[in-house]
Amino acid sequence: MKRAALYSSRAVPRPPASGVAAVHGARPDASAPRTAPWRALQQWAGRYERVLLVLLGVLVSLATVALFGGLPVKSGSTISQEDIDAAVVHTLVTKDLPSRASRAASAILPSVVRIRRDIFTPTGPRIAEADKGMGTGVVIREDGTILTNWHVVDGAPRLTVTFSDGMDSPAVVISKSEEKDIALIKPLNIPDDLQPATLGSSTQVTLGDEVIAVGFPFGMGPSVTSGVVSGLDRDFEPDDGPMLHGLIQFDAAVNPGNSGGPLANMAGEVLGVVTAIFNPHGDRTFIGIGFAVTMESAGVALGIPPF
Numbered sequence: 607m608k609r610a611a612l613y614s615s616r617a618v619p620r621p622p623a624s625g626v627a628a629v630h631g632a633r634p635d636a637s638a639p640r641t642a643p644w645r646a647l648q649q650w651a652g653r654y655e656r657v658l659l660v661l662l663g664v665l666v667s668l669a670t671v672a673l674f675g676g677l678p679v680k681s682g683s684t685i686s687q688e689d690i691d692a693a694v695v696h697t698l699v700t701k702d703l704p705s706r707a708s709r710a711a712s713a714i715l716p717s718v719v720r721i722r723r724d725i726f727t728p729t730g731p732r733i734a735e736a737d738k739g740m741g742t743g744v745v746i747r748e749d750g751t752i753l754t755n756w757h758v759v760d761g762a763p764r765l766t767v768t769f770s771d772g773m774d775s776p777a778v779v780i781s782k783s784e785e786k787d788i789a790l791i792k793p794l795n796i797p798d799d800l801q802p803a804t805l806g807s808s809t810q811v812t813l814g815d816e817v818i819a820v821g822f823p824f825g826m827g828p829s830v831t832s833g834v835v836s837g838l839d840r841d842f843e844p845d846d847g848p849m850l851h852g853l854i855q856f857d858a859a860v861n862p863g864n865s866g867g868p869l870a871n872m873a874g875e876v877l878g879v880v881t882a883i884f885n886p887h888g889d890r891t892f893i894g895i896g897f898a899v900t901m902e903s904a905g906v907a908l909g910i911p912p913f
Contacts, residue, residue: 710872718745719767721766741863745802753788765778818830818858819860819868840855881897
């Protein structure tokens, strides 16, 4: 039996029922190919970024100590392990390092956009309800191409995209895959300094990996939530669409309006597109299980070259 769609953005949504519900989405820039060694280096740097920052702090502290006598190191003597330990403690106590989620969010936020569905009435166009008329997308090319969910844009008379700098632009659908719930849209105007996201690979993802979800739940945002990958290769059947396969399951909180937004790793690389939540009670709220279409799946569906 099919399950109720939660975040469907259809003009006349069906009443929620128990089951799994759809949430309310990429093509890498071909002019800037990324090699496997460079991607591996990025992933390694992202994973050990905190350690590298601590080591950098240690070196800075030791240099300061050597210059100003903060530690009892005699001239001409070698630095002992005790000196290093003291410098590490000093750095950790005096330096307020940003969290991994905060650094990941800083990397992806300039590429996240809000997608607004306008509907037409006898008195003119108006914005649909916040939880049905708002979605999220992520810029994946310098020309402004945006990846989102098909259910975010399906049937919308008019789409308006809001970029991270506040600029608004009409947008049109240029490609879609209903089977994968994925679509590409193109804004008519883009900011001069538009920053496309870095696309990652879900093949390197393991259970327990930290992730963030960025979007506009209930039209508010951009909002950032963090969690971990709680499952891989999941299946999900929305009420008004075909079965989706090979999804990433995660526990970062998402709600209506998050659909089409990026699920990113701690390096700020997009691993997938947030598309659904598990909603057995039909309450239209997050209970701890979200799903994302992988970038590999989206790429195959839309004919995006390997990344």
